[in-house]
Each structure stands twice: as structure tokens, then as C-alpha cells.
Amino acid sequence: MELNEMILQITTDIRDKHPKLLQFLNDNTVTIPYQEHPTITLEILTAQYDSLQNIVRNYKLNGIENIQWENALNMPFIDVTVMEHKNAYQNLLTKINSLSVSYHDVGEGTIPIIFLHGFPFDKSMWKSQLDDLKSKFRLIAIDFRGFGQSTDEKTVLSMDLLGLDLIAFMDKLNIPKAIVCGLSMGGYVALNVVQKFPERFKALILCDTQCNADTPEGRAKRYATIEEINSAGPAAFNESFIKGVFHPNSFIDKNEVVEDLRNVVIGNTKKVITSGLEALATRSETCSGLKNIRIPTLIICGDEDQITPVAKSKAMQEQIQGAELKIIEQAGHVSNLEQPKQFNMHVSNFLNRLINSF
Ligand code: MLT
Numbered sequence: 364m365e366l367n368e369m370i371l372q373i374t375t376d377i378r379d380k381h382p383k384l385l386q387f388l389n390d391n392t393v394t395i396p397y398q399e400h401p402t403i404t405l406e407i408l409t410a411q412y413d414s415l416q417n418i419v420r421n422y423k424l425n426g427i428e429n430i431q432w433e434n435a436l437n438m439p440f441i442d443v444t445v446m447e448h449k450n451a452y453q454n455l456l457t458k459i460n461s462l463s464v465s466y467h468d469v470g471e472g473t474i475p476i477i478f479l480h481g482f483p484f485d486k487s488m489w490k491s492q493l494d495d496l497k498s499k500f501r502l503i504a505i506d507f508r509g510f511g512q513s514t515d516e517k518t519v520l521s522m523d524l525l526g527l528d529l530i531a532f533m534d535k536l537n538i539p540k541a542i543v544c545g546l547s548m549g550g551y552v553a554l555n556v557v558q559k560f561p562e563r564f565k566a567l568i569l570c571d572t573q574c575n576a577d578t579p580e581g582r583a584k585r586y587a588t589i590e591e592i593n594s595a596g597p598a599a600f601n602e603s604f605i606k607g608v609f610h611p612n613s614f615i616d617k618n619e620v621v622e623d624l625r626n627v628v629i630g631n632t633k634k635v636i637t638s639g640l641e642a643l644a645t646r647s648e649t650c651s652g653l654k655n656i657r658i659p660t661l662i663i664c665g666d667e668d669q670i671t672p673v674a675k676s677k678a679m680q681e682q683i684q685g686a687e688l689k690i691i692e693q694a695g696h697v698s699n700l701e702q703p704k705q706f707n708m709h710v711s712n713f714l715n716r717l718i719n720s721f
Pocket of ligand 1: 480481482483546547548549643670
């Protein structure tokens with residue numbers, strides 16, 4: 364039997380037969396690859412298997428209260444889900460309190476760039492940025508709680524909560540400072556955290572986003588949509604949303620990109636869509652704090668973004684000291700997906716200048 368199958372078997376056994384032990388292990392989980400072990404090797408798998416056998420033996424002999432954590436392990440417990448997903452696109456999982464956060468972590472660098480997706484998308488929207496830029500920088504893309512493969516908590520979503528999750532995630536991964544890059548809702552969260560936790564961020568990239576809260580009409584429209592989704596399901600919302608985010612040309616020459624995003628959108632639970640819409644409707648403005656932002660800022664916007672038009676980006680640029688603005692041609696609201704070459708070039712130029720100055 365392959366080692367990873369043996370590990371899967373022993374882990375499944377723990378899950379099925381020893382729920383207390385499972386809880387204990389979950390509270391002590393680390394994910395790999397991690398800094399000291401950038402890849403999963405045979406040696407790590409063997410250590411992992413041995414440690415699991417030790418833990419089970421120790422547990423059966425002494426019970427959960429008496430497990431000697433240090434003696435039981437020669438290697439921290441690795442959540443098996445991490446290994447199941449690993450072959451995809453560095454699809455890692457880490458636990459923050461009771462929440463499992465799914466993320467990609469590629470490339471190397473002292474200051475990582477953390478990518479935050481828009482609504483109702485997930486981290487897969489950053490694939491081409493990660494592919495293109497990973498040879499030069501460390502890039503992390505996370506799924507916000509409830510989206511993609513991050514667990515769906517019963518909590519009510521808000522920009523504040525998603526911001527706190529990001530800070531907890533950085534703490535968990537020992538990242539004292541990062542560069543944050545957010546698109547649309549990801550930008551709302553990025554603006555929230557750089558204003559609340561300025562000491563944790565070295566630079567800011569805002570893509571197809573705005574600092575404004577919803578207008579009363581916009582808010583009423585979101586609540587009407589929530590009601591509609593609750594009574595008739597999310598299909599109509601999903602379709603009209605997809606129509607609104609792309610440049611018209613993207614439906615002609617970027618079919619695959621449109622289809623990939625459509626699959627992400629229709630894969631959402633009804634709960635996360637309605638809860639996300641409510642979070643967007645109730646978010647606070649961040650415009651009044653822009654003048655206090657003191658970190659290098661790049662603003663990017665598709666020339667035909669209908670959801671957060673270029674005027675919103677220009678208004679932010681005027682308020683943030685030294686901010687640069689780059690307009691992406693032939694792009695709507697998801698400019699990184701529609702014109703990855705232009706988008707990546709601007710991000711790469713900005714990061715190169717910045718990293719050289721640290
Ligand atoms: C997004 O892309 O995150 C949303 O369109 C943001 C919004 O609707 O305000």
C-alpha cells in the first residue's frame with residue numbers, strides 16, 4: 364500500500380472511531396508544505412505515518428488527558444485534507460479557531476502578496492497572477508470564509524469579520540507584514556484592514572473597487588435580491604451577475620474565462636450568496652480614511668467596469684497620497700481575468716520597484 368493511502372486509512376480510522384482524539388488533533392494541526400519543508404517528501408510522509416501510529420498507541424494506552432504531545436510526535440499532525448488537495452494548485456488548508464481557510468501559497472519572498480477575491484468568487488480567480496508572478500514573489504490567495512473551499516461558518520458575514528479573518532490568517536502563518544491585493548469585495552476588505560491594522564501592511568493594490576458604502580437605492584436592491592434568492596433560488600441572480608462583470612468582448616473571445624467564473628459562481632451555497640449580499644449592503648465607507656493611508660498604493664480598473672467604474676478609482680487616487688492608477692483596456696469588472704497580461708505587467712512593475720526599495 365502507498366504511504367499516503369496508509370496515512371489516509373489511519374486518519375479515517377481516527378475520524379470514525381476516536382472523535383475526541385480527532386478534536387485534539389484538529390486543534391494542533393499544521394499544514395504542509397510550510398517554510399522548513401517546502402515540499403512533501405517521502406521522509407515527511409514516513410514521519411507523519413509514524414507519528415500517527417504513536418499518537419493512536421499513546422491515546423489507547425493513556426487516554427486523551429495524558430497524551431504527551433511532545434513525546435507522541437516526531438512531526439506535527441498534518442491534516443489529511445491537505446494531502447488530498449495538494450496535487451491541485453497548492454490547495455492548502457489551515458485552521459483559524461474553528462474555521463478552515465483554504466489557500467494557495469506559491470513562490471518565495473520575504474513580504475508575501477495576499478490576494479483577496481471579489482464576490483461571489485473564490486481564490487481561483489487569481490490563477491494567472493499566481494502562475495505568472497510566482498517566479499519572482501511569494502503569492503498567497505485565500506478563500507474568504509464560506510467561499511471556495513473555506514468552511515462555511517454559521518456567522519453573519521461582514522467586511523470587518525473577513526478583515527479579522529485575514530489578520531488571524533497572517534498570524535497563523537507567521538506573516539508580520541504583507542502586501543494586500545483585493546478585487547472589488549476583496550478591495551473593500553483590503554481598505555478595511557489597511558486602515559485598522561496599518562502596521563501589518565507594506566503596500567496596497569486595489570482592483571476594480573471603491574471606498575464608498577452602498578447608496579440607499581443600492582442597498583434596497585441588494586435586499587430585494589436576497590428575497591428573490593430566498594424564494595426562487597440563486598439561478599437568475601447568478602446569470603445576471605455574470606453578465607454584469609465582463610466586458611462585452613469577453614463573451615466573444617474569452618469563453619473559457621467566462622465559463623470558469625460561471626462555474627465558481629454557481630458553485631456557491633445559497634447561504635453564502637445571501638449572507639455576502641447582506642455584508643456588502645451593510646459595509647461602511649472607507650473613503651474618509653484614505654488620506655491617512657501611508658503605504659505605496661496601486662489602483663487598477665477595467666476601462667469598462669460597470670460595477671465599480673473608473674471614476675471610483677480616480678476618486679480614491681486623489682485621496683491616497685502618491686497612489687498610481689492604471690486603466691486596463693478592454694476589460695470590465697474582472698480586469699485580472701479578462702486582461703491578465705496588462706494586469707500582471709502593472710502589478711509586476713509596481714512590486715519590482717517596491718521590493719527593491721524595502
Ligand atoms: C464584487 O465583485 O466583489 C462585487 O460586485 C462588489 C459589489 O457588488 O459591491
